[in-house]
Amino acid sequence: xxxxxxxxxxxxxxxxxxxxPEKARKRQEELLATFSRMVNYAITExxxxxxxxxxxxxxxxxxxxTRNFLLDTIRExxxxxxxxCGNHDENSMLLSSELPKNLHIFGxxxxxxxxxxxxxxxxxxxxxxxxxxxSLNLSPNAFNIVVLHGxxxxxxxxxxxxxxxxxxxxxxxxxxxxxxxIHSYREGKLDYRATYCFCGCLEGRGFDECGEKGFxxxxxxxxxxxxxxxxxxxxxxxxxxxxxTGLRTTREIINKISDTLDVSPDSLVxxxxxxxxxxDTEKSLSLIESWFDTRYFYFQVRDSSRLQIDLNAYxxxxxxxxxxxxxxxxxxxxxxxxxxxxxxxxxALAGREVDV
Numbered sequence: 001x002x003x004x005x006x007x008x009x010x011x012x013x014x015x016x017x018x019x020x021p022e023k024a025r026k027r028q029e030e031l032l033a034t035f036s037r038m039v040n041y042a043i044t045e046x047x048x049x050x051x052x053x054x055x056x057x058x059x060x061x062x063x064x065x066t067r068n069f070l071l072d073t074i075r076e077x078x079x080x081x082x083x084x085c086g087n088h089d090e091n092s093m094l095l096s097s098e099l100p101k102n103l104h105i106f107g108x109x110x111x112x113x114x115x116x117x118x119x120x121x122x123x124x125x126x127x128x129x130x131x132x133x134x135s136l137n138l139s140p141n142a143f144n145i146v147v148l149h150g151x152x153x154x155x156x157x158x159x160x161x162x163x164x165x166x167x168x169x170x171x172x173x174x175x176x177x178x179x180x181x182i183h184s185y186r187e188g189k190l191d192y193r194a195t196y197c198f199c200g201c202l203e204g205r206g207f208d209e210c211g212e213k214g215f216x217x218x219x220x221x222x223x224x225x226x227x228x229x230x231x232x233x234x235x236x237x238x239x240x241x242x243x244x245t246g247l248r249t250t251r252e253i254i255n256k257i258s259d260t261l262d263v264s265p266d267s268l269v270x271x272x273x274x275x276x277x278x279x280d281t282e283k284s285l286s287l288i289e290s291w292f293d294t295r296y297f298y299f300q301v302r303d304s305s306r307l308q309i310d311l312n313a314y315x316x317x318x319x320x321x322x323x324x325x326x327x328x329x330x331x332x333x334x335x336x337x338x339x340x341x342x343x344x345x346x347x348a349l350a351g352r353e354v355d356v
Contacts, residue, residue, distance in 0.1 A: 001116050004042055006215035007053035007149070007180025008086070008201035009035055011070065012062040017206060018268075019298060030234045031203050032069060038202065038215060038232060042079045047217075049115050050079055053122075053180030053199070054086025054149030075100035080115060082106070084122045086149040086180055087162045106147060110136060118220055122147030130158045133168035140173045143223055149180040152196065166190060176218065176225065183209050185216075185229050197227070204237040207270050207300075212236060235297060237268045244305055245275030250284045254291050268298040276308040279346045307343045321349050 011031055015024040042050055056070075074081050084106045099105070104113050106122035110132070113120045119142045123132055138144040150164040158165050164179060170191040177196035183204075187197040199216040201209060214232035218225055242260050247253050257271055269292070277283060285301050292299040314325040324345050328338050 001118060001220045002045060002047040003115075003118070003145075003218040003220065004038065004047050004050045004215050005053065005176075005178045005197065005199045005218060006038065006050065006202055007178075007199055008055045008183050009052070009203070010055055010058040010201065010205065011035065012066050013058035013205055015205060018300065023298065027203075027205075027235075032066060034203050034232065034234050035070070036073050039073055039077045039079065041230075041232070043077055045217075047079055049118075049120070050081045051120065051145065051147055051178050052081065052083045053147050053178050054084050055180060056083060056086075071100060071103075074103050077102070080104065080113075082113060082120050082122070082147065084147045084149055084180070085124050117222070118143045118145060120145045120147065125150055125162065125164070127159055127161050129165070130168075133158065133165065136169070136172050138173040142173075143175050143220055143225070144173055145176045145178055146172075146174050147178045147180075151181060152179065152186075152198070166196065169194070175223075176227075178216075183213075184211070195227075199229070203233045203235070204268075207237055207239050207268075210237045210239050235266050235268060236264070237270075238263050239270045239272060241272045241274045243275035244273050244277055244281075244283070247277070248280065249282045250287050253283060254288055257288070257292070263296075265296055267296055269296045270300045270302060273301065273303045273305045276306050278308050279343070307339050309342065309346075321346060324349070 009031065013028065013031070015027040019027060039050070041047075079102065081103045083103060106124060108124050108126060110121055110123045119138065121136070121138065121144065125132070125148060136146070138146075146169070148164045150162040152164050152166055153160075154165070154167050158168060162181065169177065172194075174190065174194040177190055177194055179196060179198045182198040183201040185198060185200040187195060190196045197216060201213050202215060204210060204213050212231040212233070213236070214230045216227050217230050218227050240261060242253075242257050244253050244256060247256060253273070261269065261271070263269060283303075285303060288301045289299060314322045316322070325342055328341050328345070331338065333341065
């Protein structure tokens with residue numbers, strides 16, 4: 001039997017932190033399309049059930065078109081869908097809608113569903129979870145999947161909201177603990193029998209969600225199982241460091257970025273400039289972004305390079321530049337801000353372009 005474990009799809013997310021309204025709207029549609037593609041993948045691959053471990057929606061409310069498309073996609077699929085509300089979509093519109101018969105929702109107490117040889121058990125965590133953990137009762141003879149949504153922690157933090165206490169789940173006859181909430185893939189051993197796994201989000205939405213995104217495909221046979229991560233996102237986000245030490249012009253920096261990047265034009269890319277540069281370096285961030293803007297779905301450059309400057313050459317220099325450097329050094333700014341201000345000031349005094 002094959003099952004899909006996915007989570008944190010966040011349908012309806014605004015996507016406007018970095019993107020224009022037009023591209024944000026396109027990404028919203030792509031998130032919905034990726035979910036639909038995953039359902040089609042399940043049908044093609046003979047998957048019996050899809051487990052959604054929380055945050056299918058980004059907020060408790062979603063627009064009617066998104067909701068209807070989502071429910072129709074589930075309703076038309078010959079696949080059972082098991083849905084656990086997360087911290088974003090709890091009490092969502094889905095709960096008050098006419099639901100497809102193949103959509104099964106976990107409650108605030110342990111809810112069990114049987115699918116062939118597999119028992120799928122889940123519950124929405126709250127602020128009083130100790131009794132919930134203690135009441136988990138699973139047959140040792142079944143293949144048990146438990147579904148929860150929250151950060152994974154050990155120790156005494158039993159009743160913290162949105163937190164899965166792994167210690168309380170040990171030795172409970174769990175075979176696979178399907179978790180949601182963390183947006184990157186992570187797995188580990190819970191006890192002698194159980195494996196826990198965060199499948200990550202289905203599509204990255206920001207640069208804190210870089211790299212491959214997708215779902216986990218489980219294959220269960222007579223109490224044994226294998227699992228694999230399936231990359232499935234329409235677009236991937238990358239944050240790429242580029243060392244500009246020794247480069248002197250914007251064109252040289254652009255060439256270095258071009259030589260460094262090896263990603264699809266469909267990608268969302270953030271280049272982070274690193275290394276050191278001198279006051280004579282020509283470095284236009286706006287020109288760099290303009291150059292690459294049409295080459296990728298989204299491109300951004302961040303400057304973390306450091307100004308290489310011999311302050312001793314300015315401290316005793318009787319010039320406007322020397323007076324400016326001394327004034328900034330005596331200010332209450334922190335070191336990073338002093339460096340930034342000195343760089344802008346010296347470039348302005350030299351008649352070069354200043355990136356504010």
